[in-house]
Amino acid sequence: MLFEETKLKGVYKITNENFRDNRGTLTKPFTESAFREHGLTTKFDESFFSISGKNVIRGMHLQVSPTACSKLIYIAHGSVLDVVVDLRKKSTTYGEFISLEMSQNNHTAIFVPEGCAHGFLSLEDNTCTVYMQSHMRDPKAEAGVHYDSFGMDWSIAEPILSERDKSLPQLKDYDFEN
Secondary structure (H helix, E strand, O other), rough: EEEEEEEOOOOEEEEEEEEEEEOEEOOOOHHHHHHHHHHOOOOOOOEEEEEEOOOEEEEEEEEOOOOOEEEEEEEEOOOOEEEEEEEEOOOOOOOOOEEEEOOOOEEEEEEEEEOOOEEEEOOOOOOOEEEOOOOOOOHHEEOOOOOOOOOOOOOOOOOEEHHHHHHHOOOOOOOOOO
């Protein structure tokens, strides 16, 4: 596993080992000792996945106190343009974001610490995104910002969004403590 910290402190791009033979491929997205070596959480309480069509944007989501959580995200099938925005009020990179392409072919994962919002644009149909969270989902602690409120160029005219994501506040109006 190759860990590369991004310009957002604590956000890591992780390139996973991939093993290929005549049967197909095997990718290991999590190894406790490797995460521990980088000071990252090794405790994940919940894992789930989404299947998205092309041009779906999911995000920008996070979970705030008292059940704020870190996330490990990777792509089991398909590809996404993955985005993380820093919503930690005391961070020197508050409001800044990073984006990267993640796919089943590049074996990339991303570690998102507490206080950062995550989202993605699905680049193809039937994209399967897997999430591991350090705390159970807590609907009372769900928060986020609108996908087009922080300067990210998504390069899509008509994204497919949930009603919830359409109603998220603009970054300038974000006021959750984390």
